Amino acid sequence: MNHKKWVVALALIATALILTHLPVSEADAAASASDFQIEGSTLTKYRGSDERVTIPDTVEVVGESAFENNQKVQFVVVPKSVKRLDAYVFWGCNNLEEVVLGKGLTSVDEYAFSGCTGLKQITIPENVQSIDVQAFAGCTNLTDIYIPDTVTSIADDAFLNCDNVTIHADEGSVAEKFAQKLAEQKSQSPLVTAAPTATPAADGTSDSQATTEPAPTETPTPAPTPVPGNVLGSTFVVGNHAMVMMLPEEETVQQGYTEPVAGQETDGEPQDITAETEDGKIPEWKYYRNQSVGAVSIPEGTTEIGRFAFSRSSVQSITLPEGVTTIDYAAFYHCDDLSSVILPDTVTRVEAKAFTHTGWMDDFEENSMDDYLISGDILVAYKGDLPEVTIPDGVRVIADEVFRSHTELKKVHLPASVTNIGDSAFPEGIEIINE
CATH class of the missing domain: 3.80.10.10 (Ribonuclease Inhibitor)
Incomplete structure (x- = not known):
């Protein structure tokens, strides 16, 4: 792993550490406890009206739409107990300015921060493995995000219409390659007035950026009217294939993200x-x-x-x-x-x-006691942790990304029965041996 961090990333992390250690009085904690609807270890709904919210450290999953369209919340601390942010968690929280994410987080699901127009900077903690479809789409004021090299999967439209974002990433990481690809796509777009540029960080290292000058737009109105069909489609990447999803004419587009x-x-x-x-x-x-x-x-x-x-x-x-x-x-x-x-x-x-x-x-x-999930001679999932594996004989197809997050894997033995291997099925740099 490359441990060089950029100035912005360090500033964000330092801020996060300071904020997560701010004391919360027992009275405040008791007063706000009833605002959280919790089932088991899942926060299903936040019903409060506070501007600053600290999620209880008993929560492991922040459930779908838990804060959706909350117009009061401005600052949220997600503790290290939280392993997952489900879809639509902060969807449409227009006044959300800061989010401190704990190190227990492993994924950011689709549309999690879509439409958070107040969000400007965020650090994805190490341990997160995936950033899903339109996770930050429509965050039009997002300028800086640090993505660690633990992230192995980023949906190509994760930052749809985030025209001013700079992605800070470790050299050689999936995030760096994503930033470069995003910059190339934006430079070819007719809506982009200037190609994104890569600039050296303060410490002299190469800082991968996906920054563009925003396209000329009309003067915004306080309550813009959604215009059906004003977005032709959104690009996404499955493995190594860049594809475009065309949106139907009746689909409504708001704040730069689609649903x-x-x-x-x-x-x-x-x-x-x-x-x-x-x-x-x-x-x-x-x-x-x-x-x-x-x-x-x-x-x-x-x-x-x-x-x-x-x-x-x-x-x-x-x-x-x-x-x-x-x-x-x-x-x-x-x-x-x-x-x-x-x-x-x-x-x-x-x-x-x-x-x-x-x-x-x-x-x-x-x-399951087995490390492999196989159906119809298709290897759909793997949950082992060995540095060397042998794919079971008879497997015909290996699904996309089956082993991608298994960075401990160094060597794979393929049986002769394998005829199709999904894009990004394996992490980079492993040795593949055909039996």
């Missing part, structure tokens, strides 16, 4: 359904956050399950027919009730986070 409308927050008693397809594909976002789906049958002739197609829905079981070849990025992400999956042997690609936080995956991680 799909179709199927969103659909409630009702879960019903068994046959999924709708378009040209042999379950469309992207089709059943996203839909809470009225139970058992789902995929029609014959379907070849692809689109990006986020069932993400955060109530789907309980899924029947995938022969002929399905691709399960796109986060297709079943956070389908908590999806307890089992059988993949047909026609599948040749399972993209990153396709089954992350499903009941199926969670059960494997918590209860």
